[in-house]
Amino acid sequence: MDRYTEQRLFSALARGAAALVVAVMILVVAVTIFRGGRVFLTDPAIAITPPGSRYMLEGDGGFLHAVLGSIFIVGPATVVSAVLAVSTAMYLQSDYSSERFSDAVNMFLNVLWGTPPIVYGVFVLTVIIAIGARTSLFFGIVAIAIFQYPIMTRYTDEALRSAPDAVRETTYGLGATRFETAVMTVRAALPGVIAGIIMGFARGIGDAATVLFTAGRSTNMPGGPFQGATTLPVLIFDQAMSFNAEVRSHAYAASFVLIVAVLSLIIVSKLLAGRYARYAPGGRHS
Amino acid sequence: TSFLDGGDTVRISGGVGPLPMVEVWADIYGDETDTSFDISGGGTGVGVSDVFNNQVDIAMMGREPEGEEVDQGLFAVPMLIDTVVGTVNADNPVIDELQENGLSRADMEAIFTKEVDTWGEVVDADVDEEITVYGRSDASAAYKQWGDFLGGEDDAYSENELENLSDGNHNGDQQVAEAIAGNENAISLNNINYVYDLESGELEGDVRPIPLDRDGDGELSEEEDFYETRDEFLAAVEAGQYPAPPAREMFLASNGDFDEDAREFVEWVLSDGQEFVRDNGYVPLEDDRLEEAQDNLAEGP
């Protein structure tokens, strides 16, 4: 094939591939927004109405339980996980640990990062049974936190690594302790750290496999940390398979709520990151 | 109970066959007594597994407990009678023939084991649409009963055999019904509450029961034809005109004796609770069977 034909062919292919991806994505979002939006907007109250006692059979009431479940599970999980992740990432910096140690930890983090979420679900359930507990909101939090931890740690670690060395030299040079320096390094890398945490949050709020076996898949309003609960993705998974068309239509409404939540999270994170980027050392110049 | 197992909520899981009834019961009983419930399906096997793992207080079972389960301490009392029926789409290409003459056990066995591939072969008509067989992928008692039924007198197909012979398996009764509703050539089985409308007891959706030609004479006699409404069907089951399996008793079970709240609920089910059974599409236990169950419960495991 003539090299110019090849050039034309492949640039057309690249364009086509991008167009295909975008088209498929538009389709997915459009279907969710239209089908879900229609259901949701005709009756927005279903997102804030508690489910009736036979919700899964008859679709009476709304899915407030899953909305709250998502918030009560993913919220605390994100906080716990973020604290752990930022701490781990701080420890992986050179002032605390040797290169060899951080390489080793990074290897483990890579494996954890690639571990299918269902495995975390199985792990936590095994623990639940072993200690004679029952699936509940609390264990949903544990499972999601474990799932988010490697994701956030990797992003945070990368962000901290890219913070200029001069920040550390500066604070040490002023007589700061290691911890004070580490805190300043986190501040310097804040846009990246926030992006990593939001990324973890987004993955956590969208994941069903981890909470499937651990939170109880309850159809009641969450009644306490040790009562069963469910989250939006699990609910959608359950709703999607329902015979009752009304329940099924709720799956689209729940998806709509979920998509809107995830998208707004991402927008918020971009705004936040942008705000802190003003302070980033060298931000203006690089 | 400790705080780790969620305090005073009564948790129930298990077969989706009895699920609608148990939800009604819990609704009524909850209003009367302020007990709170958390009920989920998953299939009979899940319920059993859950009580053994202390995940729930009560398992709903769509079949009798097995010896092995009893050995491990499963304590079950019957609560009602339900049945399973073969189902097809309302627009099935041979729906008229099916409703006219029904299918015999042997016909169904041939279909579900894929000895027969097209609707034409089934009813001897000029229809070459291929049959799609759906099964259940969860731990379904209904499916197990169906396997027992299909196998005939002394034989039975295991769930696993059926699963592998089907064209696709769905996770729960509702999903099977939905699949049937969406595919004109599909056949499967459902608990009857997923066939008749829950409220009206009429055939309203796209799912139709397949009348059973009990004697296998190739046509439906008067006493074999009772599929118009749910009440008619239930009356026939109560009168023994529909075979067991697939009709069967359903049970409430726990690991050892029931916990206090759970036990009170089961006691209620076996007394006041029985009066709601017929209205909700099930057959109540016969009186002596009920008494037996009450004694059982009082006695404990």
Added chain:
Amino acid sequence: MAETTESRSDGRLGRRLLTERLSSHWLRGAGYFAIGLFVLIVLTLLYQSLPLLSEYSLVQMLTSSNWDPAQNEFGFLPAIVGTIYVTILTMAMGTPIAILAAIYIAEYAEGRAKTLVSSFIDVLAAIPSVIFGLVALIVVVPFVGDYLAPAVGSSATGLGIFTVSLVMAIVVTPFMISLSVESLEALPDELRESSLGVGATQWETIRIVLLRAAGPGIFSAVLLGFGRVFGATIVPAMLIGGQTHLPSSPFATGQTLPTLIVNDFGELMSLPLTQSALIFVGLMLVIVVWLFNFGAMLLRQRLQQRWQF
């Protein structure tokens, strides 16, 4: 005056040093947490798998296609084959498209189109996969069932391996694209100038120079995509049809290792070996991820060496 300064800062110094000591203990703990968590998970899974492993031969279980826990038959082959099938099909569909689309964004697109497409794809990488599964139920399943499968002479319900692969390809593509675009954009312009400067076409520059130079990065992207497909749970559970048999064609129903867990985990745990068997599936997933990571690390190092610039 000098004295008050002295004592004032002395107390403060003490507090600072205490914070330093406490925090360093805490951080050390956090540092070891990753290792501890991994070890705990593996040990727990291993311990719980032991009953099964001590009862049956590993080789036999991995090669047997008879899965019937009620009869104590634990053949993992159908789920393993299903997983491999789904993973290969997905990657075969997703990878070329992801790389081509990444090339478009990084090398061809300009200005507004570029910002639009790339931020769009970034955002979509974050959409929960259950939503893709849901949309697939009304779009892809009927499409495959009514048109595609009959067209290739296979009768199907629309549920099955191909459907799962198609949907998973859609799930992981944006993810792989974002990462690949990042590594392409990190390349210095000098590479492009050097290649174009001797008269190469843009495509030749991309194919011979840029794809190699960004190779390790793209490789990681594909690998991460692979990991997500391999461990995908919800989409296959919704769409694969849940049959534990060896799939006869791409349109056949089947089972993957994760869906085996989802479909069977709740049930039959009264039979201890079933529980053990399903936990062993979890262990297999972790081990494969582990081996893959290790292999990938070695391969990436070699690529990096060969294709440095």
Added chain:
Amino acid sequence: MTTNAALTTENLAVTYVGDREVDALKGVSLEFPMNQLTAIIGPSGCGKSTLLKSLNRLHEIQPHAEVSGDVHLGEQSVYNTDDPVPEIRKQIGYVPQTPTALPLSIYENVAYGVKIHGEYDSKEELDDLVETYLRKVNLWEEVKDRLDTPGAELSTGQIQRLCLARSLAVEPDVLLCDEVTSALDPISAESVEETLESLKEEYTIIMVTHSMDQAKRLADEVVFLYLGELVEANDTRSFFENPQHERTREFVKGHTAVEYTESGGVSTTESATADR
């Protein structure tokens, strides 16, 4: 001294229309004489690189660069032509500022252009070509035993010579070099300079440099740009000894002065009195 032009620009102007509009080159008409080395000098940001790249349309890979005017290679127009751009770039080669090995072996780096254009008949011919050009840039002896190791494993100075060999191997008429020694240590820079020195007999070389001294040492002609405009172009001797324009004088002087002050020596040249 041959004075027929290898390359001519006619009112060549380049504007970057990004967030803000930058007129990087404001209509420059120039002749680059054949088989000579022309140095382009000027303060940072004056448009040296832009001019150089617009000679073979390489600035087109930057988004939003707009060009008017034309460039001629001999009789042939560079901009108003139906020839595909790569064919033009083959005739007008480019060596970037940062020494950059392609992610290929040393051998493949040199063979890259030749292979793309398919201008060889046999493996032997290609081997010969690679050797010839590696010799031409004085690199052969240093790398002949490791031709199949990655090009990136060479030292920076060696890589820069490799880049030259790669560009020469496609036999361009004109070679554009953008500050090709600025990333190098003095020793490597010297050897690249020597290579350029030896090449200028066969090729038309156009080179951007920020070092007056390098221009003096290597160039036959000097072009001085200021804020995107051509201030002065002349043969090297006249340019430095007898600058025509005030700006040129200042620039040449200023540069000397700054460097002088840095060197800290005591000097007798007039530039020593210039303020920093």
Added chain:
Amino acid sequence: MTTNAALTTENLAVTYVGDREVDALKGVSLEFPMNQLTAIIGPSGCGKSTLLKSLNRLHEIQPHAEVSGDVHLGEQSVYNTDDPVPEIRKQIGYVPQTPTALPLSIYENVAYGVKIHGEYDSKEELDDLVETYLRKVNLWEEVKDRLDTPGAELSTGQIQRLCLARSLAVEPDVLLCDEVTSALDPISAESVEETLESLKEEYTIIMVTHSMDQAKRLADEVVFLYLGELVEANDTRSFFENPQHERTREFVKGHTAVEYTESGGVSTTESATADR
């Protein structure tokens, strides 16, 4: 000229034990006189930065740095002490090579060190301190209206002065500066130099520089390192006019020569004859 030493090193040696072992500093004994500016010079990689950082134990944040010997601040040992390291670093401040604003406002940047050490009683006192030190580095007028904007939004030259103010605000006895003007354009560099010039009356400043000329302009004393060893230390005038060691002579000359050649002028100094 006061000659009592603010800081003395005794046989100070630093080895980096990483993949390969590097003796970056091989036993250096030196005195840094009080309230003077000492310049450390030497070829790249000779250990200038290592020496500077080991004076306040800042190299300890690098993994695998091993030290022997000692440093004394006045009477007090820097290494053999029970004082926590941060206290030492408070007395011996450090300004890094790259101008770096902490991710805080301008005000908070200056106040940072003061705040962590808790050395102020009231908001007013802190305000005063910030103003004082911003004035000291000639930055007050430029930033007084935007004290609460991010420090990173200043120009590079302003940031470098901000760094100085920040270091001074904790009132160190000694200030270590590593090539603090190398990242700056000439104008900014000049203003930082002026600041240093004005500071050296009050502080003991030790500065690494790669520019002979800067050393000549600013330093009272010059220390010359070569391959981790101290070659020569002397007051600036003697150092440059009358270097004691062959190496020093070569280095000073070499530098002049290279820069001279670059400047391309015609010269009469002896260095002009030096080979490149």
